[in-house]
């Protein structure tokens with residue numbers, strides 16, 4: 001029998017470790033690999049290194065990642081994030097005007113991994129669901145950046161735990177696209193934007209805190225109406241009540257320093 005090389009043994013151990021990952025650990029590891037891949041691509045690293053990360057992503061598999069996300073949605077404290085959205089919308093006559101007509105609001109759910117969450121079942125909304133990788137016939141497989149306003153514009157958009165998943169250079173583009181997919185800004189009855197991030201993106205990042213986040217979102221036309229930050233998740237509901245600025249450039253500044261911080265940021269469009 002041929003002896004197994006150290007390299008092969010290490011690779012096998014790595015595979016075994018990956019196969020054993022579950023739940024949040026799997027999601028975290030998948031996100032870290034995506035970050036590593038985008039770092040290697042932007043630093044023009046050797047193809048072999050990029051392929052190695054791609055193989056690790058494949059070994060986990062997008063299906064297992066999405067299953068873990070669905071379970072996360074079920075197990076998250078307080079249920080799925082759209083419960084909070086529905087509570088906020090129900091009580092705000094400006095964001096959900098009752099007198100206008102009786103039709104449900106048309107909403108777009110970006111990064112949809114299940115079709116029976118609260119925003120789908122509450123009866124307030126007619127939901128168009130999209131995801132990079134559809135896990136259900138009612139979820140259209142589409143990159144939001146490829147979506148045209150001609151396919152429909154919306155009263156509200158839910159973007160829950162998507163931006164942290166997207167490569168940094170696409171984050172501002174996704175926000176800009178959202179402004180194009182909403183009805184025009186309106187100060188009285190504004191279209192709305194429900195935005196969810198892992199809490200450490202806003203309370204443990206070197207470059208981002210809540211006030212930086214809200215000032216960036218404000219440039220896109222979004223004004224914060226409601227917020228709730230738990231230990232793990234940060235939920236925000238913004239009103240699209242003023243036009244998106246023509247100047248979408250801002251600086252990346254250190255807001256907190258320290259070794260245990262992460263680097264989450266939304267780089268501006270021109271960087």
Ligand SMILES: C[S@@+](CC[C@H](N)C(=O)[O-])C[C@H]1O[C@@H](n2cnc3c(N)ncnc32)[C@H](O)[C@@H]1O
Pocket residue numbers: 066069070072073081110111112113130131132133142143144145159160161162165166196
């Ligand atoms: C962590 S899951 C979030 C699932 C769910 N929205 C939640 O709150 O639990 C992130 C999802 O965003 C999707 N996603 C990331 N970038 C996207 C894009 N550009 N267009 C559409 N979906 C995207 C991914 O495919 C993934 O299924």
